[in-house]
Amino acid sequence: MNRRNYHRLSLILFCAALVMVLWAWYAVFLQVPTERTMGVVQRIFYLHLSSAFVSFLAFFVVFISSVAYLLTRKAEWDWAAATAAEIGIIFIAAVLISGPLWAKPAWGIWWTWDARLTTTLVLFLIYLAYLLLRYYTLEAGRQARLAAIFGIIGFVDVPLVYMANRWWRTQHPQPVILGGSESGLDPRMWYGLLVTFVAMLTVGALVFLQRYRLEESRHAVNELRRAVGQLE
């Protein structure tokens, strides 16, 4: 990506993220109705679910980029995978922090070993391992290959983690969206969720762009160093 496009896109994304986050705050704190049984603490749900969506999306990008890297061996795919993994970790950390904050008042406990909670935690651990693997592999080509392999196997593992835990024990509220006839959201809650989701998505995209650019620059610097004989 050339410099001018990068700066232009950064500026657009930054403005969009700023507007969307402010809008999301306004929607979540002032506009959406308070849930009848859980009360005001239910408002965490908007951030919680949106962050979860964005983190799943990020991990999906890791998977796609890993496959693409192994097939094409283009370094760009590897940068995209590394970037998406870090963003996924940040958003899933937001899920894991906001969840217990809600669970304590709603369930009376911070944590329970329910299927969705356990899967989220294991997902967090898998991608933590992914980042450690990158961190402890120095040489760039090798790092990209090994990380791509782990990125593929790790992603395929996630549905199995979920199924195993679901068959075993489950306590998380049934999905309110697409969860059967008894589930459903007030239209105003849908609106709050949608705004927060778009806000988190733009923030994610903004961070992705910056982090990807950093990886690109790092690569360029290494190339320059190699050219003047500092490396190898």
Added chain:
Amino acid sequence: MATVAATGWSALGRVSFAIAAKDFLSERRTKEVFNAMLVFGFMVAVIFSFAFEPTSEEAQRIAGGLVWLVFIFAGILGLNRSFARETLNECLQGLRLGPVGPGAIYLGKLLSNFAFMFVAELILLPFFGMFFDVHFWREPAWMIAILVLGTWGFTALGTIFSAVSANTRMRELMLPLLLLPLSVPLLIAAVQATTTVLRGLPMSDASLWIKLLIGFDVMFTTLAWLVFEPVLEQ
């Protein structure tokens, strides 16, 4: 990605067995891994007995989980050496130079890792039965099936990550970090199925877990076999 040599599947089998046989031979001469796995597994079993009352009702209930923890820790010990010993004297490079596909190297290594771990489990299990007063052999056929399926799945992932971690700076430390989170579904299924045997419940209760084990094994053996080639590149 992985290629089967022109001579086809029977050649793949022959080469894999030859690689596994090489590992058995070198293990017989050096006794590097197997003894350490056994002693370590035995020690952990003894250490567990200090953590709680070993013959209590509670211990009976969690014995299925305990044996699998012991197997997994001992298994990691063995898996760590699987590719680490190939990096000495550039042995892996030698293997690559032979008329051998990466898929055959993976399968060969998987066979030898599986055999080491499985035999160690068969030896450790009676000690567990004695120490914790539980009966693994109520359903011998089922117990063997659970051991085979659980161990195969664990070594299928463990073999490829053993090769991956041998390429990193951390080596031995990296393998459990990569392997443990991915083994969660396998561990749950194996522990639940084993507990069904231990409590003398009808085996139909465990059919879901057996299916999960089979699914895990088929999925990850195929996937690891497919993506193994890039690990071996220099």
